[in-house]
Amino acid sequence: MARRNAKKILVILSEYGYWGEELVGPLHHFDQRGYQVDFATPTGKRAHALPPSMDPEYIDPPLGRSVTSEEVARLTRRLDDSDRLDDPIDISAWLPERPYTSDDDYLRKLEAYHRALSVVEQELEAYDALLLVGGSGPIVDLGNNERVHELILAFLRADKPIAAECYGVTALAFARDWEDRASIISGKHITGHCKEYDYKAGTGFLGTDFVMGPPPYPLEYILRDATGPDGRYIGNFGKETSVIVDYPFITGRSTPDSYLTGEKIVEVLEDGLRRYGW
Template sequence: MARRNAKKILVILSEYGYWGEELVGPLHHFDQRGYEVVFATPTGRRPHALPPSMDPTYIDPPLGKSVTSEEVAKLTRQVDESDRLADPIDIGAWVPERPYTADEDYLRKLEAYHRAVDVVAQELEEYDALLIVGGSGPIVDLANNERVHEIILAFLRAGKPIAAECYGVAPLAFARDWEDRKSIIWGKHVTGHCKEYDYKDGTGFLGTDFVMGPPPYPLEYILRDATGPDGRYHGNFGKETSVIVDYPFITGRSTPDSYLTGEKIVEVLEDGLRRFGW
């Protein structure tokens, strides 16, 4: 049963595959606390878990072992097959598209765009936090999605928690105000999928037969550059978990950090946690 004044979390998922534990880990903590969870995807299509994230026998190449327990595989299948993900918000229909400068009547269209973005920001006021779930899918439809960036910026301007996991951290590096185009994580401490964890081959995505070698960009290098000289990327390679809280950002490195990421989101919301892991 939901608690009175329960928190409301917006969870963004890729339509090209999310990693199961990176959803069910935080969801475990949200459900325990009676939080209301609302899901959103880029075009409103139902998201699905990446098959390897539901297979306990799948050996993760960089780690040389299974990263999915029987319990997590079962929980992922239960969520993936349930009605919870059946009707996500269509971000494309919700958040406007910025006009091209070459568009006819560009100035009027830009003014209309900013008015529409302000409306979305007002609608986002009902949410207490944002979570972007990782996996390979976000590389395709979240990392450079300007509509997703506008949602991130709205939470940032409202001073509300913004959490991301694995390759779901990439949109934080790319979400920038068009006035100065400076990274929003400049001067911040973050974690994310480290280079040692990247596949050398076999990076796959749902909804397509396309399988590539390594990911198209090394997230670690992008995060190192985006945080600047006064911030820092923390890979914590060799340590079992890596979750960094540098408010308003809560970032988790990869799959093993999913439950801890959810735990820290709760502590940020309920206990005033502002720094952790560095």
């Protein structure tokens, strides 16, 4: 049960599979604090954990070892079997879609689009932070999702914490003001899935039979370019964990960073943490 006047977190999940620990880890810290958590997915479909993230015997190819403990596998299965993730917020119904410039009556439609966005921004006042959970699924439906970008931009304008893990960090790189097209993480210190951790084969997506080779993009390169000359991508390859706080952004590199990411989100909200890991 949420405590009185508890913080409220909006968590965005992919409909093509999230990595179990990357949700279980932050939720552990949110639940300990009695935070209220609302879940959202791109079209309102229920999110599910990727099967390898519930299998402690699955060997992660780049690391050459299991990345899922028996305890995390159990917690992920319990969450996946529960009704907690049922009936997520439908982002496609919540946020408007920007019209094409080729649409008839484009100017009026654009004005209506911005009016609808202002309503959403008022509704977001109830939330204290945003979290985008990682896994392979976000490659498909979060990274280049304009509605997700608008949510991120709304939290940014409200000066509220924005957290992302693993491939969920991609959406931060691509969230940009429509006028100048500059990434919102330009000049910031950010971590995310480093090149050494990318699969050479076997990147899969829940709900499909499609399994590809490496991911369709190297996230590290995108983040290096997006942070620009005044910021920095920090991979921390060779170190067990990599979590970076450069307010308002909290970013976690991959699965082993999940619990630490949740811990730092809480410290940002409760203790005013503004910088960590660089």
